[in-house]
Amino acid sequence: MARIFSGIQPSGELHIGNYLGAVKNWVALQSQFESFFCVVDYHAITVAYTPEDLRRRTREMATSLLAAGLDPAQCAVFVQSRVPEHTELQWIFNTITPLGELERQVQFKDKAARQEQVMAGLLNYPVLQAADILLYLADAVPVGEDQVQHLELSRVVARNWNARFAPEGAPYFPEPQAKLTPTRRIAGLDGNAKMSKSLNNTIGLLETPDEIWAKLRPAVTDPARIKKTDAGNPDNCRVIFQLHRAFSSPEMVAEVETKCRSAAWGCVDCKKALHESMNAELTPIRTRAQALADQPSLVDAALEAGAEKARAVAAQTMRHVKESMGLA
Ligand code: TYM
Numbered sequence: 235m236a237r238i239f240s241g242i243q244p245s246g247e248l249h250i251g252n253y254l255g256a257v258k259n260w261v262a263l264q265s266q267f268e269s270f271f272c273v274v275d276y277h278a279i280t281v282a283y284t285p286e287d288l289r290r291r292t293r294e295m296a297t298s299l300l301a302a303g304l305d306p307a308q309c310a311v312f313v314q315s316r317v318p319e320h321t322e323l324q325w326i327f328n329t330i331t332p333l334g335e336l337e338r339q340v341q342f343k344d345k346a347a348r349q350e351q352v353m354a355g356l357l358n359y360p361v362l363q364a365a366d367i368l369l370y371l372a373d374a375v376p377v378g379e380d381q382v383q384h385l386e387l388s389r390v391v392a393r394n395w396n397a398r399f400a401p402e403g404a405p406y407f408p409e410p411q412a413k414l415t416p417t418r419r420i421a422g423l424d425g426n427a428k429m430s431k432s433l434n435n436t437i438g439l440l441e442t443p444d445e446i447w448a449k450l451r452p453a454v455t456d457p458a459r460i461k462k463t464d465a466g467n468p469d470n471c472r473v474i475f476q477l478h479r480a481f482s483s484p485e486m487v488a489e490v491e492t493k494c495r496s497a498a499w500g501c502v503d504c505k506k507a508l509h510e511s512m513n514a515e516l517t518p519i520r521t522r523a524q525a526l527a528d529q530p531s532l533v534d535a536a537l538e539a540g541a542e543k544a545r546a547v548a549a550q551t552m553r554h555v556k557e558s559m560g561l562a
Pocket residue numbers: 239240241242243244251252253254255256257274277362363366367375376377378379380381384417418419420421428429430
């Protein structure tokens with residue numbers, strides 16, 4: 235069975251951006267692939283944080299992933315720092331990754347611009363990401379669009395290692411491909427191109443219907459539609475119409491489109507319909523999250539089983555890598 239790997243930062247509970255861009259797809263793929271899904275706490279320490287907060291966010295993210303539908307019987311869900319081979323392989327990959335490839339990463343440039351002092355770990359972040367993926371010899375990586383450049387780097391790393399240490403014509407590391415979905419980039423409620431916790435423009439997956447409505451109500455719509463009687467254009471209503479396409483049935487999406495264009499519905503009507511569709515999908519997730527919060531041992535057991543599965547594969551890869559490189 236082909237293998238997939240993907241990771242997510244421990245930013246606390248999921249939001250609908252990383253849920254629709256990645257995690258919902260993980261849930262759909264877990265029965266078709268041998269699947270490894272990782273809460274990447276080593277990645278998270280490349281920016282300022284407090285230990286207590288990281289511990290809490292890691293836990294919340296793991297709970298959110300299970301609530302969203304990852305099934306520990308079908309896939310491995312684990313925390314990165316529990317599998318030491320991730321950082322071991324990263325060191326090795328640091329020695330075959332050209333510095334220029336790291337310096338041109340858009341996410342590095344963005345994050346570095348916001349820091350007073352930039353640590354080496356931030357620059358080397360994508361090398362750890364390559365190690366995450368290649369440790370499991372993953373063929374495909376289900377991610378949102380913002381991770382595509384990091385994945386290109388993972389392919390460069392695989393290619394460089396194979397060229398140097400694998401026999402000609404028999405590459406050891408596959409070159410992993412991104413698996414994108416139609417919801418590969420969810421816009422923020424404020425109209426920003428990306429919904430992201432650091433931009434404070436998200437809806438949390440576990441927020442209550444009232445909390446969600448309080449965020450949907452002021453969310454941006456078609457800027458040209460000023461009065462309710464103005465005809466709207468769903469194509470210019472990036473945030474709300476995009477969420478309708480993600481959460482509502484095709485019939486509802488068609489209805490929204492017609493009623494917006496004819497001005498039969500105002501933006502509030504359209505948002506109310508979206509609120510209903512979101513509640514239908516998110517209520518069972520919220521209920522599962524509550525049940526998991528009441529039984530923390532279930533989360534512990536899932537993470538331990540996941541780490542064990544991961545360690546078995548990771549140890550095998552490291553054995554091969556070290557032997558090939560004269561390190562064993
Ligand atoms: P992270 O934690 O920022 O995001 C997790 C996943 O969610 C996707 N995503 C989105 N998709 C669509 N619209 C959005 N607004 C949105 N926000 C987030 C991301 O594309 C990602 O798939 N560096 C990675 C974590 C990582 C990783 C890996 C991923 C570490 N190692 C190995 C894949 C493979 C990150 O920070 O994702």
